[in-house]
Amino acid sequence: MSGLPRRGVFIAFEGGEGTGKSTQGRLLAEALRARGIGVITTREPGGTPGAEAIRRLLLDPPGETGWTSEAEALLFAASRADHVAHLIRPALERGDWVICDRFVDSSRAYQGGAGGLGDAAILALHAFGSAGLRPDLVILLEADEATLAARLAARDGDASDAIGGRPVEYHRAVAAAFRDLATRDPQGFARIDAVGDPQTVHARVLAALEPLLASRVV
Numbered sequence: 663m664s665g666l667p668r669r670g671v672f673i674a675f676e677g678g679e680g681t682g683k684s685t686q687g688r689l690l691a692e693a694l695r696a697r698g699i700g701v702i703t704t705r706e707p708g709g710t711p712g713a714e715a716i717r718r719l720l721l722d723p724p725g726e727t728g729w730t731s732e733a734e735a736l737l738f739a740a741s742r743a744d745h746v747a748h749l750i751r752p753a754l755e756r757g758d759w760v761i762c763d764r765f766v767d768s769s770r771a772y773q774g775g776a777g778g779l780g781d782a783a784i785l786a787l788h789a790f791g792s793a794g795l796r797p798d799l800v801i802l803l804e805a806d807e808a809t810l811a812a813r814l815a816a817r818d819g820d821a822s823d824a825i826g827g828r829p830v831e832y833h834r835a836v837a838a839a840f841r842d843l844a845t846r847d848p849q850g851f852a853r854i855d856a857v858g859d860p861q862t863v864h865a866r867v868l869a870a871l872e873p874l875l876a877s878r879v880v
């Protein structure tokens with residue numbers, strides 16, 4: 663945040679495909695609004711017109727070769743820089759809560775971990791692009807592979823994007839990288855069991871947020 667005043671609270675939902683991030687983000691936003699808290703919900707890659715344009719390039723790459731790993735990481739960082747500057751930072755400065763479906767830890771897990779670029783490269787891009795902005799709390803939704811496969815078959819059929827459609831080993835490496843990030847930063851991450859109906863998982867999310875709610879809301 664480059665020393666700028668910051669009054670809102672920034673929550674990122676993270677996890678592999680099918681873990682229920684968007685549903686849980688929506689349920690959390692509704693719960694916070696019911697408590698009188700100003701909330702915006704957004705997503706990555708995307709959230710602003712520029713970042714949504716980059717999203718289309720990432721998920722449906724032009725040409726036949728696809729992006730190199732490095733180009734992919736740069737595009738994610740560029741979309742995030744635009745999103746932070748034009749949507750997330752202004753909202754936090756206004757005092758709103760920001761609930762974001764994926765943030766930099768997705769780049770750390772997918773491009774840095776599964777993609778093999780390493781954490782230092784992703785953090786360097788994030789420091790340059792977005793002044794290293796961190797969520798106040800990352801909610802990491804985790805579920806076993808069989809549960810996720812069943813949810814994705816029901817949701818996507820064969821229509822997964824360029825990254826979602828990568829082999830099972832890639833997604834296994836993503837899940838392992840997320841676990842590793844959470845283990846190394848237990849204050850910054852809440853690991854939530856995402857198996858169960860949406861309201862059950864939502865109750866777990868709210869319980870994880872209780873300390874932040876108690877400290878921020880009067």
Ligand code: TMP
Nearest residue numbers: 706707738764765768769772773825826
């Ligand atoms: P979505 O399906 O959650 O909308 O995300 C789109 C895809 O982009 C998903 O496969 C995860 C991937 N992704 C990355 O690889 N790196 C990132 O930094 C982000 C935000 C998403």
